[in-house]
Amino acid sequence: MSNVLEVRDLTVRYRTTRGDHTAVDGVNLEVRRGEILGIAGESGCGKTTLATTVLRLLKPPGYIASGDITFYPKEGESIDLLAPRGRRLRAVRWRHLSYLPQGSMNSLNPVANVKNQFVDVIKAHTPGRVGNLDERIAELLHRVGLEPEVARMYPHELSGGMKQRVIMAIAVALEPDLLIADEPTTALDVTVQRLVMQNLAELREKYGVTLAVITHDMGVHAQLVDRVAVMNDGKVVEVGDVKQIFAAPTHPYTQSLIASIPNLDVHQREKAGAHRAVEEQAS
């Protein structure tokens, strides 16, 4: 299986008044074409910094201390993602590499209708002329289970889950090779969360989009992804097939992450001994 993305020895630091803070520490990772890769870890472990670096959205005081990121489009030559600037960078983004940001419910423009937000993206990232987009927008909305009428609506008329799905449709508007989704289900209700996960799975199954899904929710990884990379303190501590990682996690951090998954067992506390757990955390 060929790779879409290869990250080699990537180190990203933030300059602070008390010296540099290493957020991503010598990360090696590849994303294979056609897979859903999960990136797990708790808040502050460097997941989002890794994503923003790959997308070249890292802003000062953050900087890349070392490493390479190579991107392999479906056709044509490989691209050194750390090299392009300006127009060339814009050509890579969205057409090859797309992003579903964290808290994307706030990512829509409140004073433009949904259709115009599609048009903006398509115009900005397509080199040639764009033609009539109505049918294309309707089709993109259909992919995420929304009616064509949604195109005429404004963000405030949409529910949280609908906004999230509009953003998903915009993110895949230019048939990207790779979509990086940062916490796509966080802050949504369980039922809406399940719909969004269903839509993400369908983007891969029906439309062949490769996905990298960043989330701290191990339940989402278990239900959605093929492989998981577990991050802790800026390092990838374990990568592997999701079934294997859940069945036999080798790194102690992965074990603790899996052990702390909330579940629906109503007798879990008696089993674990709630008071003992409290004491342990105190020490």
Next chain:
Amino acid sequence: MKELALNGVTQVFPGRAGTKVLAVDNVSFNLVSEPAKIVSLVGASGSGKSTIARAVLALQKPTNGTVTYNGKDVFKLSRKENDTYRRDVQPVFQDPYSIFNPFYRVDRVFWKAIKKFNLTKSKSEGQEMIERSLEAVRLTPSAVLGRHPHQLSGGQRQRLMLARVHMLRPSFIIADEPVSMLDAQVRKHFLDILIDFHHTYGMTTLFITHDLSTVAYVGGEMKTIFHGRIVEEGPVEQVLVNPTHDYTKLLLASVPVPDPEQRWEDRVEIVDGMPRVVPVE
């Protein structure tokens, strides 16, 4: 024994173009201090959970019905009764950031409470009280006191609110989505402290959440709320194991099972605005 009761509470908000939105529809239930209980209120966003919390905390007067504390309408309490009620019913809110004034050090939330409820006149005694409460929520006093809210993590800020609760020893805690912004490990830690308070100090907790796994974790009783109405209630072990209402069933079916060997084989679809589980064709 103290009692906090909702009697036929209905809340209507003005909607778009003169329409009315029925947020809470004739809800009645009561919470008692003895025996202390944890009661979870579960529902989707927009189901009316937070409106109920706001009514119980006397932050918003319901359109119809009353909220009573020891039999008295919370909107008609005398000044003295109101002080007792304010101390005895403590909130923990969802967003551990917005409840702090970013300009002040976090110590202020404790000193304000000490002054307002006249816990002590002595500065050193007050300091001791604060430190004892911080230790009760496993925070190191020297690590948090004197800091500003932005210097602390979400989990630490949320535990500060628990420390304030610990200091005031209320009979009732109204916790509105207190862990939805915390990740799994920090969440578990927070819930353990809350459960510990319930056992140690006998605090009755109204725990509002959309997350069934936290309900399973805290136990006690639960009520499912759907479109402003309580549609199912009972002990957590019973409702989560044998749900009778379709909406509770749907919520349960939507929780991702943390096992890649047990993936969903059906789908959720929205039919006439109501999500439901359908088999894959």
